[in-house]
Amino acid sequence: RLTLGRAGPLAGKHVVVSAGGTQEPLDPVRYLTNRSSGKQGFALAQAALDLGARVSLVVGATAAALPTPIGAERTDVETAAQMAEAVLRLCQEADVLIMAAAVADFRPRQVRAHKIKKERETPPPLELEPTTDILLAVAEARRRLGRPAVVVGFAAESEQLLANAQDKLERKNLSMIVANDISAPDAGFAVDTNRVLLLLPGGVVEPLPLMTKGEVAAAVLARVVRLLVEGAG
Numbered sequence: 001r002l003t004l005g006r007a008g009p010l011a012g013k014h015v016v017v018s019a020g021g022t023q024e025p026l027d028p029v030r031y032l033t034n035r036s037s038g039k040q041g042f043a044l045a046q047a048a049l050d051l052g053a054r055v056s057l058v059v060g061a062t063a064a065a066l067p068t069p070i071g072a073e074r075t076d077v078e079t080a081a082q083m084a085e086a087v088l089r090l091c092q093e094a095d096v097l098i099m100a101a102a103v104a105d106f107r108p109r110q111v112r113a114h115k116i117k118k119e120r121e122t123p124p125p126l127e128l129e130p131t132t133d134i135l136l137a138v139a140e141a142r143r144r145l146g147r148p149a150v151v152v153g154f155a156a157e158s159e160q161l162l163a164n165a166q167d168k169l170e171r172k173n174l175s176m177i178v179a180n181d182i183s184a185p186d187a188g189f190a191v192d193t194n195r196v197l198l199l200l201p202g203g204v205v206e207p208l209p210l211m212t213k214g215e216v217a218a219a220v221l222a223r224v225v226r227l228l229v230e231g232a233g
């Protein structure tokens with residue numbers, strides 16, 4: 001096993017990180033997706049490896065081209081359903097889950113077996129249905145299994161950052177949420193920097209300055225180490 005010989009505060013711990021955006025097929029050539037680059041999630045996987053963890057990285061299709069951090073066990077997925085399956089399976093033996101992926105909230109209700117043709121059809125209505133909320137499913141499994149001990153979510157918001165993130169922290173029963181103002185030009189999708197707030201239960205809010213995604217990842221993992229030591233759920 002890869003944990004052999006590792007040192008650091010996360011030695012012997014299994015950390016699952018999800019990264020990137022999912023793609024939800026409409027027909028064999030088209031899909032719905034989002035702007036997630038996966039960079040923050042990959043930086044989190046690297047930061048966990050640097051602290052000695054065994055790392056499983058679940059990668060959504062928008063981040064498929066990013067190189068795997070050396071030592072991470074990688075699972076590539078396309079859809080929200082595939083990501084749910086992989087994350088729930090890995091969480092059964094994980095100590096930490098960090099859900100940085102941008103999971104599609106909706107998917108086409110029907111996946112057409114054949115390409116939709118423009119000549120033969122009037123524009124087809126785009127009927128959507130909700131996907132599984134992976135963090136809610138993890139919260140339910142966690143009540144039964146008692147693991148992962150620490151679950152970290154992300155909140156990408158374009159308005160009401162604090163209130164919306166606080167609501168997600170509580171609703172998804174998270175140990176911590178990383179709140180991300182995607183309306184700022186130097187934070188969020190595609191860029192290499194990020195400006196986030198860390199929210200913890202009990203109304204604790206820790207704003208971090210503008211940082212590289214690597215620095216944000218190190219700050220998040222430092223908090224994760226503390227939560228593991230303090231036994232926070």
Ligand code: CTP
Nearest residue numbers: 099100101103104132133134135153154155156
């Ligand atoms: N998430 C998830 N499963 C989903 C959608 C989101 O596990 N189907 C996770 C994300 O990975 C993130 C957190 O939930 O860690 C918050 O995601 P976000 O999109 O900000 O919030 P939602 O709960 O999806 O609500 P909304 O998009 O309406 O703000």
Ligand code: CA
Nearest residue numbers: 102103104105
């Ligand atoms: Ca969402």
